[in-house]
Amino acid sequence: GAVVSQHPSRVICKSGTSVKIECRSLDFQATTMFWYRQFPKKSLMLMATSNEGSKATYEQGVEKDKFLINHASLTLSTLTVTSAHPEDSSFYICSARRGLAGTDTQYFGPGTRLTVL
Amino acid sequence: AQSVTQPDIHITVSEGASLELRCNYSYGATPYLFWYVQSPGQGLQLLLKYFSGDTLVQGIKGFEAEFKRSQSSFNLRKPSVHWSDAAEYFCAVGADQAGTALIFGKGTTLSVSS
Numbered sequence: 021g022a023v024v025s026q027h028p029s030r031v032i033c034k035s036g037t038s039v040k041i042e043c044r045s046l047d048f049q050a051t052t053m054f055w056y057r058q059f060p061k062k063s064l065m066l067m068a069t070s071n072e073g074s075k076a077t078y079e080q081g082v083e084k085d086k087f088l089i090n091h092a093s094l095t096l097s098t099l100t101v102t103s104a105h106p107e108d109s110s111f112y113i114c115s116a117r118r119g120l121a122g123t124d125t126q127y128f129g130p131g132t133r134l135t136v137l
Numbered sequence: 138a139q140s141v142t143q144p145d146i147h148i149t150v151s152e153g154a155s156l157e158l159r160c161n162y163s164y165g166a167t168p169y170l171f172w173y174v175q176s177p178g179q180g181l182q183l184l185l186k187y188f189s190g191d192t193l194v195q196g197i198k199g200f201e202a203e204f205k206r207s208q209s210s211f212n213l214r215k216p217s218v219h220w221s222d223a224a225e226y227f228c229a230v231g232a233d234q235a236g237t238a239l240i241f242g243k244g245t246t247l248s249v250s251s
Binding site: 024029054061062063064065066069113115117125126127128129130131 | 141146173178179180181182183186227234235236237238239240241242243244
């Protein structure tokens, strides 16, 4: 099956610093990647959708200047949490879709646990 | 409003017993429904999905789910649970069969007792 990796799996940072999370599709080209945020005992919340080579589409209520998404290649998308604060602490999950909209399915990464002190 | 409700936060089942995880949805258009399983350290894995045809769908690992439009439900079942099935289960509804714009339920934690 298709494999999606995330790096790092866990990161701890100080308040005010920026953190970059990578999402890679290892054995397929992902035309679209998605970023989710998961709170403890809560559902996954879609943050943004990114298509290779174009600007990400953010969901309502998600600050685009705080959560910078770059999808520079068909196998890599990055999420940068800028000027992180304790309330940004969460589990961030990416997924990648191989085919065109309406076909294939999403493959999820294992997630990145961000803790902001 | 579009939403997915999983009424059971935590369920404990004896190994070998049957399992049913409940899921109700509210969606304005034709629903594309999914069940995912999340294990620690691993990404969400798709168990099965429904978008048309036979309302009883078979998935991986012996799971099945039945779509009932009249009840807006998509409950997940397994006839005999194994200890390795202990995990977090999420029901989701999306805009297409690829899972675009997924809306997830809050999940049900399944514990398996011996």
